[in-house]
Amino acid sequence: MKRLLIPLTATALSVAALTVPASAAAPAWASDPLAASPADGYSNVYFWLSANGAALRKATQYHWDSKAVQKVKIAKASDQPDDGKPGSTAPATKAPAGTKVKNVNLPRTIGKVFFVDNKGEHHWCSATSIQSRHRNLVATAGHCVFENGKDDVYEKWVFVPGYYQGKAPWGIYAGAYAFTAYDLDTYDDYDGDFAFVAVHNGFQFAGSKEVSKADYDKWTGDKWVKAREITREEFVKCRLNLGTCWSQGRTDSELVGPDFPGAVVERVEVKDTAYKAAKLGKGQGYKFGEPTVEHVTRSQWDAYKGLGTKSKDKAGNYLITHYYTQKWVKPGTDRKYFTAAYTIGIGKDLGPLGEAVGGQGIAWNQPLGQKVTVFGYPGEPHPDGHKAFTGVTPKWCYGKTGTKTYQANTFRVETHQVLKCSMTGGADGGPWLLRYSNGKRTGYLNGVTSMFHDQDGNDRVDLISSPYFDGEVADVYNKANYAETKPVVGPNGELLK
Template sequence: MKRLLIPLAAAGLSAALMTQPVNANPSWATDDLLPKPADAYSAAKFWLDSNGAALRKATQYSLDVKDVPKLVSSQSKAVPDGKAGLTAPTGTNKQPAKVANVNLPKTIGKVFFQDKAGHYRWCSATAIQSRNRNLVATAGHCVFENGKDDVYDKWVFVPGYYQGKAPFGIYAGAYAFTAYDLDLYDDYDGDFAFVAVHNGFTLSGEKKVTGKEYKAWAGDKWIKPQEIDAKEFRKCLLNLGDCWSEGEDKPADLVGPDYPGAVLEKVEVNQATYKAAKAGKGQGFKFGEPTVEQVTKPEWDKYEGLGVKGDGPDKSGNYTITHYYTQKWVKPGTSRKYFMPEYILGVAKDMGRLGDVVGGQGFAWNQPMGQTVMAFGYPADPHPDGDKAYTGVTPKYCYGKTGTKTYQVNTFRVDTHQVLKCSMTGGADGGPWLMKYNNGKRTGYVNGVTSMFHDNDENNRIDYISSAYFDGEVADVYNKANYATTKSLVGPNGELLK
């Protein structure tokens, strides 16, 4: 997809940003994900279909490296490139002020996407406050494949994700914003992204309609073949209805018992024919031993079939008929089947804007090092020693202070990552680092997103995670994403909007 190094909307940009030198590299880049409603709806439905089968099939994104990336201390602090700033979170439902355990925010969820190899992947993410209440924060490598190559396909966000369920709906990505250096040079100092998403929706069932209603429907729809008999088929044709037939009427053929696909049937014969038949396997051979059937006196009196009636009631007062069978080996025939269409509409429900449904975390930039943060994510990868401590099913968290020095990761062109002591593994990529976290309101300020995982003491266990330092350039990217406008995909009647 073509990269557009211009904002989606210029309204509200500062004069300083608008007067940037013509030849200066911008600090940000943007890509289209699924801006068209039809494409966005199709992608979201892909993940929701069959009770979330694709969601459950997806596996966590893992960095394509042989060894755990090494941290190298830069022995310096990240230098803010301007004044520190905060953008307040937008609220969710109020929670009790005093809570014994940490409450997991409703804003936390997974982003799902398909990579170039066709694999279904996921990362962690959060809803973040924005002007249009439509923004998701995650790692850049969870949106841009290999940084400069392109964006992932079928990109969606599912807040509150749990075992294939999307309790607050599914939100298709429209536009992605990231650091210019990540987009162009695969530089993980800019490994973050903000994605503007369309209104969420959920599938709320189906309904049968007429052919006319089916043709007029702009949303999801399909035809279920309804089998009918030959009489109904002829009536349908006379009325110029939409009906069809499949197959042909073809009788069964007698074949030998060794014919490929031959089917054994039993044929009732009289006693003399049965006695004359051979034992074993073959056309016309005996089919097992004679079968004795117990019947009532009236049934015995009226019987005129091939079987042999008993002489009358036995000692127990029962009447019997003895039946004789021979083998019949056939190649099964076929019969023509007749169908008429049953028109079905898939009805979707608009969930509204992301921020209106789950709220949005605040945003912080140019903050001092050593901040106390809560880092959330869905870890799933095993540790380097093979121990799989997490399942990726539910979100986990780490609590602590970020390092007071920045670190380098040479294999990923990192010069100034901030670090946090934490044992979460891959799958937590893109999860937010929330400073000033309010345990009652479940809100804080995004001051980083998990980028990489490290074994600092070299004991084959992840013990640190790292994030880009959120400075003024990150705020610049956020500012562009903040003004992106997105759409409702589903109308009031569940129809797809254009």
């Protein structure tokens, strides 16, 4: 997709492209849609939560090539970037009970972002919720959202606040719109390696229930038809009432007519053309009930190679329609009997991100050499192969940032701020918080972990760096601040349009 440079109003996010005259200065920011519709957001969350969170467990930390872990040197520019007056937005105070690690109370706002790259690999980075107009912003590293190469943004992008040992205690939030620096977007300039992502309301799956065929047809959320085993007596009653039921044997039986004494019917999936050509009524090869429509995720829809037909409805749901015909066989003792169980999945809306976990403040044009607390989920080994972190639980570093800005030519870095810290990849995107209150668990975001460095040459990370948060960061934040997002599911768990 082509990246959009889009203007915002105070009431809504516009999807109109911004035309910039050749003589005009380049804009300071750029934006991409991630999953703008609730249907796509639902599909992304379902991708990560289905099969008991198998995709979450499969993910690995964003991979930093050890050759990219390099030294940085003091920039030739001014020690303190001169970019206007300091500014800030206060955090949303929220101090619920949380985990304590070595006398540091972990903020509820931090978590992991999960995404799929253009190779189909599952990865995570670190991130935090921040204060915003619509209580829906996540801050992370730009390279944890925007991908190099033919694809602009990662697929299936979601934020899991409070992620701890494989659990999502406050739900999952699907990314809707991503904002970053124009120079990162255009030139891969890591002085702009930050991103703000507006996310839809969070939700959790709250189980499922069996419903009538009529209620199943009306349901706009996740739904599926599964086989539920019944007794032979229930099967006979079902067939007398023209219900959707069938038998299945573990051994082959001879085909018979439907009037054969005790004959039972099996269902056989066929292509839509064979179904349409089949007769109505009771007999070998006749139609077996109405076609069954199954709601699936986008990835399941893309991968499907079966006999059913694929389609999308007006709400953006991905559908597979299955067709069945009858197969009548002799009765046998080695048979089981089934009926169609029409099942719907119930989703629970958790509201905007900021209402669930609060949001850190944000500050820009601040003096260097201040104390910061940095959080993240490191998991990458050090360059020498030593694996000091698991990536399962959050870690932290504390100290004063360097009093000078640093540069790294490989990534076009000229004004990074640095901190002594041994966290490795996977911690990228984690927040650098000024004036962090251990009691309130809030502070002011003044950086995000961007790069990892080995200053003493012993093949161990000993320094991390972040873009200096200047007026350009404030400009991008202000644009993201107006992005409106939506609930994904309604009060009854139904998928919203």
